[in-house]
Structure formats: C-alpha cells, structure tokens
Amino acid sequence: MSLRLAVIGVGAVGRSVVELAPEYGHAVTAVADSRSAAVDPGGLDAETVFDRKEAEGVVGSADPEDALAAEYDVLVEATPTTLGDAEPGFSHVEAALERDRHAVLANKGPVAERYADLMALDAESAGTVQFEAAVGGAIPILSTIADFGPGQITAARGVLNGTANFILSRMAAEGLGYEHVLAEAQDLGVAEADPAFDVEGTDAALKFVILANVLGGGDQVYSLADADVEGIRDIPASALDLAAEDGRTIRLIGEATADGVRVGPRLVPQHDALAVTGTRNIVQFETVNAGQLHLSGRGAGGPETATAILSDVGRLE
Amino acid sequence: MSLRLAVIGVGAVGRSVVELAPEYGHAVTAVADSRSAAVDPGGLDAETVFDRKEAEGVVGSADPEDALAAEYDVLVEATPTTLGDAEPGFSHVEAALERDRHAVLANKGPVAERYADLMALDAESAGTVQFEAAVGGAIPILSTIADFGPGQITAARGVLNGTANFILSRMAAEGLGYEHVLAEAQDLGVAEADPAFDVEGTDAALKFVILANVLGGGDQVYSLADADVEGIRDIPASALDLAAEDGRTIRLIGEATADGVRVGPRLVPQHDALAVTGTRNIVQFETVNAGQLHLSGRGAGGPETATAILSDVGRLE
Numbered sequence: 339m340s341l342r343l344a345v346i347g348v349g350a351v352g353r354s355v356v357e358l359a360p361e362y363g364h365a366v367t368a369v370a371d372s373r374s375a376a377v378d379p380g381g382l383d384a385e386t387v388f389d390r391k392e393a394e395g396v397v398g399s400a401d402p403e404d405a406l407a408a409e410y411d412v413l414v415e416a417t418p419t420t421l422g423d424a425e426p427g428f429s430h431v432e433a434a435l436e437r438d439r440h441a442v443l444a445n446k447g448p449v450a451e452r453y454a455d456l457m458a459l460d461a462e463s464a465g466t467v468q469f470e471a472a473v474g475g476a477i478p479i480l481s482t483i484a485d486f487g488p489g490q491i492t493a494a495r496g497v498l499n500g501t502a503n504f505i506l507s508r509m510a511a512e513g514l515g516y517e518h519v520l521a522e523a524q525d526l527g528v529a530e531a532d533p534a535f536d537v538e539g540t541d542a543a544l545k546f547v548i549l550a551n552v553l554g555g556g557d558q559v560y561s562l563a564d565a566d567v568e569g570i571r572d573i574p575a576s577a578l579d580l581a582a583e584d585g586r587t588i589r590l591i592g593e594a595t596a597d598g599v600r601v602g603p604r605l606v607p608q609h610d611a612l613a614v615t616g617t618r619n620i621v622q623f624e625t626v627n628a629g630q631l632h633l634s635g636r637g638a639g640g641p642e643t644a645t646a647i648l649s650d651v652g653r654l655e
Numbered sequence: 656m657s658l659r660l661a662v663i664g665v666g667a668v669g670r671s672v673v674e675l676a677p678e679y680g681h682a683v684t685a686v687a688d689s690r691s692a693a694v695d696p697g698g699l700d701a702e703t704v705f706d707r708k709e710a711e712g713v714v715g716s717a718d719p720e721d722a723l724a725a726e727y728d729v730l731v732e733a734t735p736t737t738l739g740d741a742e743p744g745f746s747h748v749e750a751a752l753e754r755d756r757h758a759v760l761a762n763k764g765p766v767a768e769r770y771a772d773l774m775a776l777d778a779e780s781a782g783t784v785q786f787e788a789a790v791g792g793a794i795p796i797l798s799t800i801a802d803f804g805p806g807q808i809t810a811a812r813g814v815l816n817g818t819a820n821f822i823l824s825r826m827a828a829e830g831l832g833y834e835h836v837l838a839e840a841q842d843l844g845v846a847e848a849d850p851a852f853d854v855e856g857t858d859a860a861l862k863f864v865i866l867a868n869v870l871g872g873g874d875q876v877y878s879l880a881d882a883d884v885e886g887i888r889d890i891p892a893s894a895l896d897l898a899a900e901d902g903r904t905i906r907l908i909g910e911a912t913a914d915g916v917r918v919g920p921r922l923v924p925q926h927d928a929l930a931v932t933g934t935r936n937i938v939q940f941e942t943v944n945a946g947q948l949h950l951s952g953r954g955a956g957g958p959e960t961a962t963a964i965l966s967d968v969g970r971l972e
Contacts, residue, residue, distance in 0.1 A: 358944060362804060476945035478799050485798050485966045487679055609926050611951070627675060628793030628959040631952035634928070641944040649802045 339655040344368035344410035350640030352416035357384045362648045370405035377408045412440040424448040435463035442650045444471040450544040453551040468650035476642040477635040493595040493624040498545040500617030501536035502590040507615040510578045538569035539601045550594035568602035656972040661685035661727035667957030669733035674701045679965045687722035694725045729757040741765040752780035759967045761788040767861040770868040785967035793959040794952040810912040810941040815862040817934030818853035819907040824932040827895045855886035856918045859909045867911035885919035
C-alpha cells in the first residue's frame with residue numbers, strides 16, 4: 339500500500355527518507371526543516387526540494403507548522419535528538435498521534451526521555467508509534483525483540499556508537515592516543531566537531547535506555563538520568579596495549595538488563611563477537627529459549643537509517 | 656491472541672513446540688507422530704503426551720490422520736525433511752491450507768523442493784504459510800528479509816550447517832583429521848550416525864535454496880537440483896594448516912544470489928565475521944541501501960527452532 343509521509347527534519351536521515359520513499363512505493367506529501375516547509379498533497383519531488391534548499395536555504399515557501407498540518411498518513415520525526423523534554427521532536431509526534439496518524443521516529447529523545455508519555459499517546463491514538471531507526475541504524479534490533487515475543491529476550495549488550503568504536507579500534511590497531519585518533523575521525527567525518535555526545539557515552543546510553551524500555555514492556559520506565567554512563571575520553575593508549583598483551587581489547591559496551599542500563603569501556607576478548615571494528619555496531623541478545631543472538635551492521639548513516647524508517651512504515655500498512 | 660496448534664512430528668523441534676506453546680499463550684489441540692496422535696479440543700498437556708510416548712511408544716490412542724482432521728488454527732509441520740516430492744510434509748501443509756488454516760513449517764522439504772506448489776496453495780487459501788524455522792533455527796533470517804522489503808536484500812551468504820562448521824572449526828583448532836573429528840562430533844550428538852545430509856552440504860544447500868526462493872520473490876524458483884553443492888568430506892587437515900599459515904581458515908559457505916545457489920568449502924579470513932566456531936550459524940546479507948548485515952545465533956536445536964516457529968505463529972495473530 340502506498341502511504342503519504344510527512345518528513346520533519348532534513349539532516350542526512352530525513353533527506354534519505356525523502357529520496358528513498360518512492361523506491362518503497364510511498365509518497366512524501368510534506369517536508370520541513372527548522373525554517374521552512376514544502377507541502378504538496380500530490381507528492382513532492384526530492385530533487386526539487388533539495389535543490390531549493392541548496393540554492394535558497396529553504397525546502398519550500400511554507401512554514402514548518404504547515405508540514406504538521408498537511409495531509410499525511412505517517413509523520414517521520416528525524417530532527418536532532420534532544421534531552422530532557424525531548425522538544426521539539428516530542429510535540430511533532432504528539433501532533434501526529436492526536437490526529438490519529440502514525441509516527442515513526444529516528445529521534446531518540448522522545449523514546450529515551452519520555453517513554454511513558456509516548457506510550458500514553460500511542461495508547462490513546464488510532465495511530466501507532468515505531469522507532470526502529472532510533473536504535474542501531476539499519477540493524478533490525480527492535481523488530482527482532484518484537485518477533486521473539488514478550489519476555490523472550492532478557493538482556494541486550496553491545497556496541498551502539500560507531501564513533502566511539504572507530505576511535506577505540508583505531509587506537510588499538512595503530513597504538514595511537516585518543517586526541518590523535520579523534521582528530522583523524524573528525525577529518526573523516528566519523529566524529530563531529532563537538533564529539534561529546536558520542537565519546538562521553540550519551541548516544542549509546544540513550545539507545546540502551548530505549549532497549550531497556552522496550553525489553554521491560556513498559557513495566558519499568560528508564561530515562562538517561564537512570565543510566566550509569568562512562569565515556570572513552572580518559573582511556574590511555576597504554577591501556578589498550580596492556581589489554582592486547584592479554585589477548586583482549588577495550589570497547590564502549592552498553593547493556594540493558596533487568597538491573598538497568600550501564601554504558602562504559604569494558605575489556606573484551608580481541609576476537610569476541612562484540613569486538614567489532616570501525617564504525618560497525620553489534621547487539622547481543624540473551625534469550626530465554628534460544629541462547630545468544632548477535633545482530634550487526636551499520637548503526638548510522640543517512641540511507642542506512644532511512645531503511646529502518648521505511649521498514650517501520652512497511653509494518654504500518 | 657491464543658491460537659490452537661496441531662503439531663505434526665515430535666522430534667526435538669515438534670516436542671519443544673508442544674512444551675513451549677503455553678509460554679506463548681497458545682494451546683496444542685493435536686499432536687501426531689508417524690504412528691499415533693493425541694487430540695483434545697480443550698488443549699493437550701505436554702507432559703502427559705510425552706510420558707505416554709516414552710512408556711507406550713505412542714503419543715495417544717488416535718490415528719495420525721486424526722490430528723490433520725482436528726480443530727486447529729495453525730498446523731506446525733515438524734516431520735523430518737524429505738527431498739523430491741517432500742512427502743509426507745507437503746500433504747500435511749496442503750491439508751491445512753485447503754481447510755483455510757495456517758501452516759508453519761520447520762520442515763525444509765516443501766519450501767526447498769516444491770516452492771511454486773507451496774506458494775500456489777498459499778495464494779488460494781485464507782491461511783498463510785510461514786517457514787522461519789526452516790532456515791537458521793532461532794536466527795530471524797526470513798523476518799529480516801520481509802522487514803527490509805521486496806528487492807532490498809540482494810544476496811545471502813554464510814554458514815547454515817552447525818555440524819559441518821563444528822567439524823571444520825575443530826579440525827582447524829586441533830589439527831585433527833576429518834574422520835577423527837566426525838567420530839567426536841557423533842559422540843557429542845552434534846553429528847548424526849549417518850552424517851551425509853550435513854557433511855555433503857545437502858542441508859545447507861536446502862536452506863540457501865529457500866533463501867534464493869524468498870529473495871527472488873517467486874520470479875525464479877529453485878530446488879536442490881539447481882544448486883551447485885560440494886561437501887567437506889575430502890578436506891585434508893593439511894589444507895586447514897596451509898590456510899592458517901596465511902591467516903585464513905576453511906568454512907562450508909553457502910550463497911544465494913541472482914546467479915543461483917552454491918554451497919562449498921571456501922577460504923575465509925580467520926577472524927572474518929563468517930568464520931564462526933562450533934555449531935554457531937551466521938548469515939550475511941547484502942542490502943541495496945544499508946551495506947552488509949550479519950545475523951548469528953543457534954541454527955539448530957529443539958527449543959531454539961521452536962522459538963522461530965512460535966514467532967511465526969505470533970505473526971499470524
């Protein structure tokens with residue numbers, strides 16, 4: 339079935355959703371960035387929208403609010419993740435659900451910081467909330483939890499921040515210091531100019547908070563404030579050398595269990611499944627009846643994350 | 656929703672389905688082995704059924720055909736995989752679909768050998784055919800393909816036979832010969848008394864044939880006869896030693912691509928994602944928009960495979 343999407347936020351992810359939607363049989367009837375919007379009930383053309391953004395700095399001549407009021411079946415929330423009240427993302431999702439439309443999020447804020455509020459909106463709406471793209475990009479993490487069924491997966495553990503993993507695996511492979519590798523990662527576009535969100539563990543923690551909320555089935559709700567988080571800034575190259583002498587390495591490992599959420603640098607065997615290299619992500623599930631399960635792939639990137647959004651859209655049909 | 660299951664075949668997998676069904680909220684209203692059946696519209700008790708099988712050699716006092724005629728919503732086909740006409744499994748599934756009931760298969764035969772016939776039955780029935788358990792046990796392989804959407808996954812590659820993988824990884828780790836490790840695997844219950852199905856590549860080939868059928872979306876249908884298959888019997892320990900000197904190892908790798916199905920021993924880097932050890936399975940997908948994705952876990956075992964069947968049942972609700 340063809341659905342009409344309103345895409346809010348046109349960073350790499352939102353832009354890829356607009357570009358890939360036709361490949362999945364869907365139309366984009368509204369696009370908004372923070373300053374402007376383009377609305378066309380007949381469907382927008384990606385090239386036209388983004389050419390205009392490049393030339394004029396706006397995606398169209400409408401106001402951002404016009405996108406929220408447009409005709410659509412699914413609102414795609416792809417604005418940057420914010421903490422605390424998770425605004426303005428939360429209000430965008432609220433607007434969609436109050437109109438009995440579906441909401442699909444790449445934005446981690448509303449799911450990690452206001453899970454109970456989000457589920458309450460979902461319960462009262464004819465629309466549904468989905469957020470596979472908020473955890474592990476293209477990796478089908480939440481759909482696997484849903485498929486296994488309630489209570490069948492008891493814990494999640496793994497690497498869900500590609501920037502921190504890139505830095506640690508380069509430090510280990512080349513014997514270089516943190517600052518040196520960070521600068522290299524920034525040159526490559528793997529780390530942002532302000533890398534705090536990634537290297538301090540916040541981004542990974544938000545993802546494991548979301549996993550804890552999903553695994554807990556709403557019985558116990560977590561937010562970032564409940565997570566025990568430690569980043570990778572203070573790891574000396576010598577610690578990686580020492581680990582290597584013992585056949586091990588260091589990774590920024592998160593976990594969501596019945597005991598809560600923890601993220602921090604951990605020693606793992608050098609060839610362990612969790613010791614992925616570069617920007618790769620991996621999650622390891624503990625299951626009740628089927629042992630351990632590992633899922634790994636690209637945890638970030640525009641098209642990669644857009645595939646998770648479009649899979650979520652597919653589940654709404 | 657609670658569904659009523661008729662479980663045909665009570666090897667390790669069928670037995671685990673009967674035992675785990677209540678945990679998933681379902682009732683088992685019929686169970687059959689090749690000689691007998693137990694039928695109770697109010698729901699059977701696993702312990703009673705299997706105690707009787709142990710004591711008397713039968714699961715109940717009814718005929719096997721009575722299970723097919725019983726009241727159920729979902730027929731679970733868990734009899735041993737057979738080639739060619741894939742009987743009697745195919746007829747069991749046919750009986751369910753002709754009654755507009757669902758059919759969930761662990762049996763690879765009907766899906767690998769008679770895919771077109773199976774899809775034709777599915778198209779004419781109000782019931783649906785599902786077969787996650789036929790490929791990779793507990794690993795959510797087919798549901799991931801479905802989630803990604805038509806055409807989004809272009810190739811599958813990996814290790815889908817735990818017996819062959821156990822033998823190859825033991826040969827590599829211990830420097831032992833094939834016959835020695837096979838005997839050890841038989842002692843451990845990892846290999847059967849007649850290991851031909853596993854070590855000649857047939858079992859892996861059937862799984863990759865199923866993957867090719869699913870990835871092809873029915874446009875091109877494969878069966879075992881179309882697969883290019885080579886087993887592991889003739890690999891000398893010296894070949895593994897030579898590979899190790901070069902940082903590589905040998906695994907029985909299958910692939911399903913637009914070019915068809917191939918299974919055979921391949922050189923892979925020693926620490927490559929595909930070089931899983933022991934009985935572990937892994938599949939690597941090539942995607943159009945999201946790079947490579949890896950899924951790994953337990954590819955066989957009663958409870959493990961039963962979880963895939965019960966996930967399939969969950970999707971029918």
